[in-house]
Amino acid sequence: MRIIELLPEQMAKVSLDGVTKAISVALVDDVCVGDYVILHVGFALSKVDAQEAERTLAMIREFAGTSS
């Protein structure tokens, strides 16, 4: 889920393929517009780390290539 707008009272608007929803960001610090968050029952639980995401994909690609 991508944060597209910060709202009052520790809420934020998120977008999932164009569907928007107001969620709570009270459990995570320093959320900015453009951040991706892990969402569970209406609450952001953590922010997605873009570098780690790329590192994971690179490892998967490397392993997938070892047999070909």
Add this chain to the structure above:
Amino acid sequence: MKYVDEYRDGELARGVARSLAAIAQSDRDYRFMEFCGGHTHAISRYGLEDLLPPNVRMIHGPGCPVCVLPIGRIDAAIALARNPKVTLCTYADLMRVPASGGMSLIKAKAAGADIRMVYSTLDAIRIAEAEPAREVAFFAIGFETTTPPTALAIRLAAQKKLSNFSVFCNHVLTPAAMRAILASEGEGVEIDGFVGPSHVSAVIGVRPYRFVAEQFGKPIVISGFEPLDVMQSIVMLVQQLNERRCEVENQYGRAVTTDGNLKAQAEVADIFELRDSFEWRGLGEVPSSALRLRDAYGAYDAERRFSVETPNAKDNPACECGAILRGAKRPHDCKLFGTVCTPETPMGSCMVSSEGACAAQWTYRRFETQRIAS
């Protein structure tokens, strides 16, 4: 969507599967329990078992919050909802869980009880604010992921001095359930390693799983929910076993840090304390496996406010949910599966939630099951 689509790349998954087949040693079995119902769902939905070598087998675990709630707690919630002053707010997937005497929350609602489905604990707070004459009780269930949202709702109720809001607390703890499964290993279940939960770990971090490796000698890999995440986690488990390593590893680094979400942990620790013991469907009484409200927040505890009693209720004797939740049986071992028990008419909790092993099997693989049976 970013961070989703690229982890569902089928061609890449087949490449991982080929490389996995090359490293899986043919003279041994690899039996991995995916603890979390989200993984059970992903494994069925994306057909991951078909990509695994025949000697790499997945065992479904008990990490489905709706599934592990014992029938007596549903009975207690229905009794609470029948109190004419009470509005019971609940997550929607609890509505159809079978209770005693053929009852369920949805049947109780049809019979007149004021039961409302909510998406978030904040919805329950809003209802309590909007309807001060109603006693709004939130039916709180789930693992470490849903507990912080319940804690925040209680804090918010205290800040707003809402005197008509309370929580029927059924929050349970993942590591305690893993310990119970490992302690009973050998009773029909043998596990070589765990695919560890995603979102739970985003909250509690990596350390609470150390005992799995250190005391029980089993590797565990915290895994994301997407199919490539699960495939990579299985690869990491196979590598650990091949190299005779036994560690807690984190495949889901993009969302899970070593410490987890400290803010959420602090909220939970402030409001909740450990119960001495709690009953789980399938696992029975598990010591120190669930939470209740601390005395300081006792005014928000529905169990105290309404003197809720949990009846000693029995599951349908033909239902195998208990053994399935322990990993001792598979859905098609149950004679009710796909015959009288389907998602439309569930007899057991594992057929209700999309995270339940039976619902996942029925939704995505029931025809294959019929082929096996015939």
